[in-house]
Amino acid sequence: MLSSTKLLEFASNYGIPVWALDGAIAIVFAVVLFAICAISVIINVYLLRKISADFQLRYGPMHVGWHGSLQLFADAIKLLTKEDIFPSNADRWIFRLAPVVTFVPAYLGFLVLPIGHGIVIQDLNVGLLYILAIPAIGVAGIIMAGFGSYNKYAIIGSLRSAAQMVSYEVPRALSIIGIVMIAGSAKLSSIVGAQHVWYIILQPIAFVVFLVSTLAEINSTPFDLPETESELVNGYYTEYSGMRFMFFFFAEYVALFAAATLTTVLFLGGWHGPGPEYLGPIWFTIKTFAMIWVIMWIKWTLPRFRIDQVMDLGWKVLLPLALINVLITGLVMMII
Amino acid sequence: MGLIKMSKLEEMKISNHNLSELEKDLALNGEVESTEDIVTEELAIHFGPQHPSAHGVFHAIFHVKGEVVTKIEPDIGYLHRCFEKIAENRTYTQFIPYTDRMDYVASMTNNWAYCMAVEKLAGIEVPERAEHIRVIVGELQRIASHLVFLSTAGSEAGALTPFVYFFDEREGILTLYEKICGARLTYNYIRIGGVRADAPEGWLDDTLAFVTRLKKRMYDYDRLVLGNYIFKKRFIGVAPFSAEQALDWGLTGPPLRSTGVSYDVRRSDPYSVYPRLEFDVVVKYKGDNYDRACIRSDEIKQSIRIIEQAIEQIPEGPVKADGIAKVFKPAAGEGYGHVESPKGDLGFYVVSDGTTKPYRVKIQGPSFGNLQALPAMSEGTYIGDVVLTLGTLDPVFGEVDR
Numbered sequence: 001m002l003s004s005t006k007l008l009e010f011a012s013n014y015g016i017p018v019w020a021l022d023g024a025i026a027i028v029f030a031v032v033l034f035a036i037c038a039i040s041v042i043i044n045v046y047l048l049r050k051i052s053a054d055f056q057l058r059y060g061p062m063h064v065g066w067h068g069s070l071q072l073f074a075d076a077i078k079l080l081t082k083e084d085i086f087p088s089n090a091d092r093w094i095f096r097l098a099p100v101v102t103f104v105p106a107y108l109g110f111l112v113l114p115i116g117h118g119i120v121i122q123d124l125n126v127g128l129l130y131i132l133a134i135p136a137i138g139v140a141g142i143i144m145a146g147f148g149s150y151n152k153y154a155i156i157g158s159l160r161s162a163a164q165m166v167s168y169e170v171p172r173a174l175s176i177i178g179i180v181m182i183a184g185s186a187k188l189s190s191i192v193g194a195q196h197v198w199y200i201i202l203q204p205i206a207f208v209v210f211l212v213s214t215l216a217e218i219n220s221t222p223f224d225l226p227e228t229e230s231e232l233v234n235g236y237y238t239e240y241s242g243m244r245f246m247f248f249f250f251a252e253y254v255a256l257f258a259a260a261t262l263t264t265v266l267f268l269g270g271w272h273g274p275g276p277e278y279l280g281p282i283w284f285t286i287k288t289f290a291m292i293w294v295i296m297w298i299k300w301t302l303p304r305f306r307i308d309q310v311m312d313l314g315w316k317v318l319l320p321l322a323l324i325n326v327l328i329t330g331l332v333m334m335i336i
Numbered sequence: 337m338g339l340i341k342m343s344k345l346e347e348m349k350i351s352n353h354n355l356s357e358l359e360k361d362l363a364l365n366g367e368v369e370s371t372e373d374i375v376t377e378e379l380a381i382h383f384g385p386q387h388p389s390a391h392g393v394f395h396a397i398f399h400v401k402g403e404v405v406t407k408i409e410p411d412i413g414y415l416h417r418c419f420e421k422i423a424e425n426r427t428y429t430q431f432i433p434y435t436d437r438m439d440y441v442a443s444m445t446n447n448w449a450y451c452m453a454v455e456k457l458a459g460i461e462v463p464e465r466a467e468h469i470r471v472i473v474g475e476l477q478r479i480a481s482h483l484v485f486l487s488t489a490g491s492e493a494g495a496l497t498p499f500v501y502f503f504d505e506r507e508g509i510l511t512l513y514e515k516i517c518g519a520r521l522t523y524n525y526i527r528i529g530g531v532r533a534d535a536p537e538g539w540l541d542d543t544l545a546f547v548t549r550l551k552k553r554m555y556d557y558d559r560l561v562l563g564n565y566i567f568k569k570r571f572i573g574v575a576p577f578s579a580e581q582a583l584d585w586g587l588t589g590p591p592l593r594s595t596g597v598s599y600d601v602r603r604s605d606p607y608s609v610y611p612r613l614e615f616d617v618v619v620k621y622k623g624d625n626y627d628r629a630c631i632r633s634d635e636i637k638q639s640i641r642i643i644e645q646a647i648e649q650i651p652e653g654p655v656k657a658d659g660i661a662k663v664f665k666p667a668a669g670e671g672y673g674h675v676e677s678p679k680g681d682l683g684f685y686v687v688s689d690g691t692t693k694p695y696r697v698k699i700q701g702p703s704f705g706n707l708q709a710l711p712a713m714s715e716g717t718y719i720g721d722v723v724l725t726l727g728t729l730d731p732v733f734g735e736v737d738r
Contacts, residue, residue, distance in 0.1 A: 056500040152381050156403075156719075221494055222566055225720075232719075303566045304494030306720045307403050 029121055037107050041253040045072050047289070048253075048296055055300040082242035087150055090239065094148030099240070099247030102141030106254040109135045113261050114189040116271045116280035127188040128180065131262060132173055135217075135255065139165045142236050145248070149239035157235025160225045160307055164216055167314040168223075172213035174322035175206040178329040179266055192270030200267040205325040207267050209318050214263065216314065218255045221299040225307055260291035378406065381719075385414050391488075391726060392733035396710075403718050408711040415737040423697035427663050428454050428528060428686075431697070435684075436522035439703065439735040441484050444477040444513075445677035446735075447526035452607065453684035454528045457671025458664070460657050466530035467608045468650040472543060473516065473525065474675070475639040475646070479550070480509040481678030482632040482639075485730045489629055490561050492727045493570050498561045505553070508546050515539055530656030540647050547640045554640075558633055562626075571626035575713040575725040578623060585709040588702045589680025590631045591729055595623035601676035613645050625721075628728035663692050679703050679730060699738055703731035 011021045046061075046069060053060030061068025086092060112127040114120040124130050139162055146158020180186055182202060183194040200207045216223040225235075232238070237248045264270060264287040271280030305313065378399050385395040393414035399407040419438065423431045435446040448470055455462060462470075487502035510520045516535055517525035525532050561567055577587075582595040592599055600617040602610045618634040620627035668690040674683035680702025689695040706729045714725040 052497075055497050057504055058500065152379055156379075156381075156400075160403075224494065300497050302495060303490065303564060303570060305566060306570055306718055308718065309569060 033107065033110055033121065037110065037250075037254050037257070040257045041250055042072050043289075044253045044257055044292060047292065051293065051296045052300050055297075076246065079242055079246045084243065085239075085241050087239045089150040091148040091150070094144045095239075096244075098141045098145035098148055099244045099251070100141070101144055102138045103247050103251040103254070105134050105137040105141075106251045106258060109258045110261075112188055113258075113265060114192055114270060115261075115284050117277050118189075119271075119281060120189055123187060123189050126186050128176060128186040128191070131188070131258075132169070132176070135258060136165065136169055138251065138255070141251075145240070146236040149236075151239050153232045153234070154236050154238045157225075157232045157238070160232075161219065161236060163307075164219075164223060164225060164310055164314075167311060168213040168216035168318070171209050171314060171318035171322045172217060174319065175209035175213065175325060176266065177322075177326050178203050178206045181326075181329050181333060188265055192265055192272070195269045195272060198267060198269040198272075203267070203325065203329070205321055205328070209322045209325065210266070211263065213314070213318055214259045215295065215298065216310065218259050218295075219252070220256070220295055222302040222304045223310055224299075224304055225310060256292065256295065257288070260288045260295065263291050264288050383722075391731055393737075394707075394726070394731070394733060398719065398722065400719060403720075405715060405717060405719055405722050407715060408722065410707065410710060412707070412733070412736055415733045417738065419738045420697050420699060423694055425693065427692045428666070428694060429662050431694070432527065433522065433524045436524055437734055438699070438701065438738055439481075439677065439679060439682070439732045440521060441732050442477045442481040442678045443521065443523050444473050444525065445675055445682060447523065448474055449673055449675045449677065449682045450684045450686075451526050451528050452673030452675065453671045453686045454666070454673075455671070456673050457669055457686050457688055458528075458666035460529045460660065462530055462608075462657060463654045464609075464651050465534070465653040466655040466657075468646050469531050469535060469655060470526060471608055471610070471613070471646045472540075472643055472650075473513070473523075473531075475642045476509050476512065476543070478639045478678045479547075479636050480506050481730075482636050483509075485632050485678075485727075486557070486561055486629070489724070489727050490567070492723050493567055495561070495564070495567070498557070501557065501560070505550060508550075512539070512543055512546060515542070527656060529660040530654070532656075534655045540650065543643065544647050547643050551637070551640050554633070554637060562630055562633055568626065570720075570724060571629055571728075572624060573622075574625045574721050575717055575728075576622060576624040577709065577713055581712065582623065582709070585712060586705040587680070587709055588705055589676070589678070590635065591623075591628055591706050591709070592680070593618060594620045594627040594631050596621040599681075601674055601681050605674070607673075607675065609646070609649075612649070613642050615639075615642050625724055625728045632730075665690060665692055674700070677702060679732065679735065680706060682735075701735040701738060703729075703733070703735040707731040707736055 007021060007025075008018070011018065049060045049068070049071070052058075061071035064070045064074045086095065109131050111121050112124050112130050114123065142161045142165075143158045146154040146156075146161075179191060179199050182199070183191040185191060185194070215221075219225075237245060240248060261284075264284060268287045268291070270287075271277075271284045273279060273283030273286075275283075378401055381398045381400055383394070383396045383398050385393040387394075395411040395414065397409040397411070398405050399409075417437070419434050422434060426434070432447055432450060435450045436443040438446050454460075483502040483506045487499040487506075490496075490498035490502075513523060513525075514520050516539055517523045517532060519525075577585075577591070577595050579595040579597050582592050582597060587595075588599070596619060598617050598619045601607070602615075603617050615638045618631050618638060620631050666688045668688055670685065670687045672683060672685045674681055676682075681700070682702055683700040685696075685698040685700070686694050687696040710722075710726055710729060713729075714722045717725070
């Protein structure tokens with residue numbers, strides 16, 4: 001799939017079968033992707049700590065490394081060396097698998113993201129569908145975590161999460177239809193390519209609906225009900241500690257990063273920016289981190305909704321708005 | 337369990353099977369309750385004693401149906417330290433530090449109420465300057481306690497940033513306290529017959545500067561927390577209480593005044609120099625969570641008014657009544673002193689048998705009375721609301737359990 005002719009020649013010269021070559025390339029890409037995720041999470045967490053500290057008249061981490069920049073490594077080492085605790089009545093396999101099932105889909109979303117002109121691992125025709133569908137599998141991991149850990153807080157948290165994520169999938173997907181209509185494609189690189197004017201200007205309603213439902217998707221404030229520490233202690237991952245906890249933590253930040261990159265691709269013109277084309281990834285990164293900053297700004301300012309209010313907002317406000325947006329887009333396109 | 341059964345039931349319904357058999361089967365299991373076509377199971381959740389928003393060591397069992405709490409069984413006593421009994425084995429002065437540990441968010445008013453009871457028992461006159469200083473520190477304490485309330489109300493609703501702002505303001509009050517009595521949490525400052533020491537030089541000016549700054553900032557804080565759209569959506573109309581209910585349950589303080597009852601010990605049974613000071617008793621009428629929250633923000637503004645007047649009026653003179661030894665023997669009798677603490681009507685009833693130690697001390701803590709109403713207020717609301725309702729009652733468990 002990824003093998004170019006040169007590589008194929010090379011393989012046949014040395015008698016390496018094609019499947020092995022494909023496998024090796026896939027592994028290389030997986031490792032690269034994982035490294036990108038890991039680095040993004042490290043930067044994200046550091047930023048989160050520093051930004052939230054700024055909002056709260058604090059310094060944030062200061063002692064490990066320059067301005068606390070190595071704090072996360074210290075934390076990671078601490079979590080990795082901690083005892084692996086199972087609750088006595090936990091369903092062991094479900095409990096064990098849940099962090100992986102949550103993490104992997106969040107990470108797979110990056111496969112189709114174009115970070116620069118032609119820089120994309122797998123440019124799928126249905127990239128948009130893929131990137132909406134795959135990360136949604138993560139909710140299964142959250143339900144597994146709640147179900148497997150034999151804890152009432154965890155099960156309530158995971159059910160809340162499931163209800164919330166499934167509800168907000170609908171307006172989120174509908175809000176993007178306007179973009180697909182304008183761009184005429186569900187391929188992410190074509191969507192970015194078609195953005196001579198950023199879609200945030202052409203599709204302002206869609207942007208608002210998409211941003212709000214994205215916040216709900218990644219369980220960020222004001223929709224952080226699955227892990228409300230004031231009600232449910234820690235929600236679905238109450239019983240997790242050490243490395244497994246780290247996986248949830250990791251998944252959460254990968255999801256945040258993925259949400260910011262997707263918003264950049266769909267609404268903020270992706271790699272477009274002044275200057276030559278090879279600066280694309282840099283523009284992309286700047287826009288992504290601006291988006292992350294906006295999400296954190298919201299996170300550290302607002303209180304959270306109650307569960308019924310969250311459902312009301314999703315079904316009674318955002319869904320009609322998304323549908324109206326499709327209607328307006330259609331009408332405007334018909335007239336022009 | 338419940339979920340699996342529910343889906344089974346639905347499946348059968350779709351395939352047009354006879355439901356009655358399955359329902360009978362479910363009814364045999366005592367836990368399962370059938371309402372029309374949804375079968376659910378009640379879940380008992382332990383809230384506390386180690387819970388992030390249990391306000392200390394509150395333990396309650398929530399019976400929940402989905403997200404709705406149907407029944408609350410409060411369970412207190414985790415912080416019980418036998419203060420009333422200890423009082424019988426300490427001299428009158430020695431008991432003052434123990435009162436600090438009751439409502440540890442507002443220690444100063446505890447000192448004050450106890451000393452007032454003993455002063456009434458022994459017939460001690462407190463000098464004017466001491467009374468003014470008491471009013472100033474007492475009102476500062478009210479501001480500090482209400483700031484803690486506003487910050488926790490925000491953080492319980494999920495807004496963690498206002499929490500830090502309010503604690504930063506409270507820090508200013510703690511610094512003032514540190515200057516006047518050396519302690520930041522347990523002051524032991526108010527003594528029988530006055531206060532321990534006069535305010536240090538410049539302290540009154542510092543206090544005035546602090547309240548003037550706070551008065552300006554309260555406008556922003558009100559908009560940050562109480563004016564926030566989501567905050568209003570969470571608080572307005574939740575867990576309302578009527579005036580009759582509030583009186584029946586024995587609420588005092590802000591939760592009572594939020595229902596329209598204008599009861600404030602500073603006005604109803606005036607003490608110290610309050611009759612000479614101008615301030616309004618803040619009253620709200622809906623009695624819901626939002627009113628209980630707003631009333632505290634408004635009381636901060638009234639306290640600022642009181643402090644400004646007290647600083648203006650404070651006379652020179654001694655700060656402690658003459659001739660009170662550390663150990664003294666009041667004549668046999670009884671004294672009851674109560675003050676409007678930030679949490680409500682805090683009363684001490686002290687009985688003397690003529691020895692150096694009290695015969696009996698009975699403490700009436702407002703947090704205890706207010707906490708009682710939690711089940712009545714919040715049964716039938718959502719889990720998230722119960723946490724907020726507990727927050728707006730603002731109990732401190734050092735005082736509930738004593």
